[in-house]
Amino acid sequence: MDCSLLVSAPLFSGYGEKEIEKILSGINHRLRRFRSGSLIAMNGEKVNSLRLVISGITKGEMVDFSGRIIKIEEIPAPGALAAAFIFGKKNNFPVNVIAMTDVEILIIEKEEFLKLLIRHERIxxxxxxxxxxxxxxxxxxxxxxxxxxxxxxxxxxxxxRTGNKSSSFVLDVTQNDLADYFGVARPSIARALGEMEKDGIITARGRYITIKDGEKLSMLTAE
Amino acid sequence: MDCSLLVSAPLFSGYGEKEIEKILSGINHRLRRFRSGSLIAMNGEKVNSLRLVISGITKGEMVDFSGRIIKIEEIPAPGALAAAFIFGKKNNFPVNVIAMTDVEILIIEKEEFLKLLIRHERIxxxxxxxxxxxxxxxxxxxxxxxxxxxxxxxxxxxxxRTGNKSSSFVLDVTQNDLADYFGVARPSIARALGEMEKDGIITARGRYITIKDGEKLSMLTAE
DNA sequence: ATGTAATTGTAACAAATGTTACAATTTGCC
DNA sequence: GGCAAATTGTAACATTTGTTACAATTACAT
Incomplete structure (x- = not known):
């Protein structure tokens, strides 16, 4: 197996390619390939193994009660699928996992993975x-x-960003990104910025933000 | 040290009092007592040890930018303080931790704790x-x-609760609890329930809820 | 530099939720 | 049963946010 892709995986951070190869040779594991578009894991399916995305991009999709499909998250290589569900109280995939491209998944059963954890402190x-x-x-x-x-x-x-003192900075994200992150509508972001400027709290020229009144700004975080 | 309080701690689940005593004797650890009202850990302080609440009740408080104090969470015995911050990328307490009663805290330094994890698979x-x-x-x-x-x-x-089929159940929480959990105002919960009833989706008699139209109910989860 | 796409600013109106207040009902306790 | 406290139901009104649409501006590629 080709371990060159694993050196950049957070789980193997600190190990070289040869070391990873040696480590893996000591435990049971397998590699599965999925064609773009195919189902990697199904909502509700038991999670009893670690699954690392070696190459490609996966996505998690929720099917809500009315049958609609909602994309939850994209997990590209090198990432882990549902890592919190291996040992958490709930042991079922919370989503359908789908291959967005051709994908390679490294699978290590829970018992084997535990061995890995105990043997290799770094892992x-x-x-x-x-x-x-x-x-x-x-x-x-x-x-x-x-x-x-x-x-x-x-x-x-x-x-x-600023730690309460007046200062200027440049937003590194779009209003759209902020709206998504906050879970609100984009024009509402623009309006809020406009009102904050009208109230003398900031000035906003495109993405250039200047804090004019740190006190008032802090007040907004109350409640 | 008295280990009787530790048998109910999730970290030692599966071990008896004698075993815990033996395990702890093998590693460095210490016990600290805090008077009610005193500061157990400060916002920003490095988290480089596991801290288990052995007895008493603690709370996490955030001081926001305008100086207001916001209570975030209560952690009673037997619980762990900031467990995700021992190994996470950020290693600083996100809150002030205060003793709400007289409190005993068991402290195990990170390196020692790692030994514990490696030696005792169950832990x-x-x-x-x-x-x-x-x-x-x-x-x-x-x-x-x-x-x-x-x-x-x-x-x-x-x-x-119900899995999409028509059925009745009794809410085990108050509207106030729901409002807190959802982060909304209490009367808004009542209003929403009223409207859902008016629309023939449910009936709500106090806490007795009956789903009349699972289809329409599912529709509400969309968007 | 020029044209296209992406981003931002703005407005009018609709919808949802918050706020406040109070009455009705239920719960728990004695 | 009867009382007090907690919970629920409801209403009027204020505020916030969403929605939609479009103009203005900026960023980017050729």
Missing amino acids: LVNFLEMISTRSQFLSEKIKFLSFKTIKGKLAQYFLQ | LVNFLEMISTRSQFLSEKIKFLSFKTIKGKLAQYFLQ
Whole structure:
């Protein structure tokens, strides 16, 4: 098996190609190939193995109760599928996983994977970091979703960059990206920015943002 | 040290009191006591150890940019403080942790904790389950926050119980609980229920809910 | 530089939700 | 049973956000 693609996988971070080859030779694993468009895992299916995307791009799709398909997430190589579901209390895929391109998946059964974790401290730490960091990402996202007003979300977003002092910066994302991330409509972002400018809190020239009144901006994060 | 309180800790699930005692004797650890009201950990402080709440109740508080204090979460014994921050990419406490009662905290440094994980497979699996399950909980929460309408959240909530078929059930939470969980105002919950009843989708007599039209209910989860 | 696509600004109107207040009902307790 | 507290139902009105549409501006490729 070709391990050159695995050196960039977070799980094997810190190992060289030869080492990975040796490590894998010590445990059971298998490689499966999926044609573009085919089903890699089905919603509800038991998760009792680690599945690493070696090459290609996968996506998770939810089928809601009315039969509509909603794309949840894209997981390109080198990523792991449903890593939190191997050891979590719920052990079923929460989504359908579909190959968006031709895809190679490395599969290691849970028991074998445990051996790997115990034998190789570095892999253990890598895996702990992967699922912990995911958790942190989700927490962060919830923080933004919890701000009830759009101005509140924007204020939080700006203040995270600058740390409460007046300053200028350039947004590195489009209003559309922000709208998606916050779960709101794009024109609402533009309107909120406009009102914040009218209130003397910021100036916004395209993506160039200047904080004029850090105090007032902070107030918006209240509630 | 008294290990009787640890047998109910998720991390030591499956071990008896004597075993836990023996396990702990093999690694460095320490116990700290905090008076009610005192600061256990400060926002920004490095997280380089596992901290288990042995007895008492702690809370996490965020100080927002305008200086207001927001209570984030209560962690009673037997729970872990900031478990996702030991191995995650960010290694700083995201909140101030305060003792709400007199509290005992068991502290195990990261390196020692790693030894524990490697030596005792059961503890490893327990810890993986803890942080994975937390991740699942956060995902679930995001799902609800992502439904833009309150009726959508309610529909999702109901359908999760019943699985799309007409049926009756009794809510085990108050409207207030639901409102908090969804991040909306309480009267809005009541109004949404009223409108869903008016539309012939459900009947709601207090907490007794009957799904009259599973199709229409499913439709509400769209968008 | 020039044309096309992407992004941003703006407006009018609709829809959803928040806020506040209070009445009706239920629950738990004695 | 009867009381107090908690919960639920409801209404009027304010506020926020969504929706749709289009103009203005910017970014990008050729």
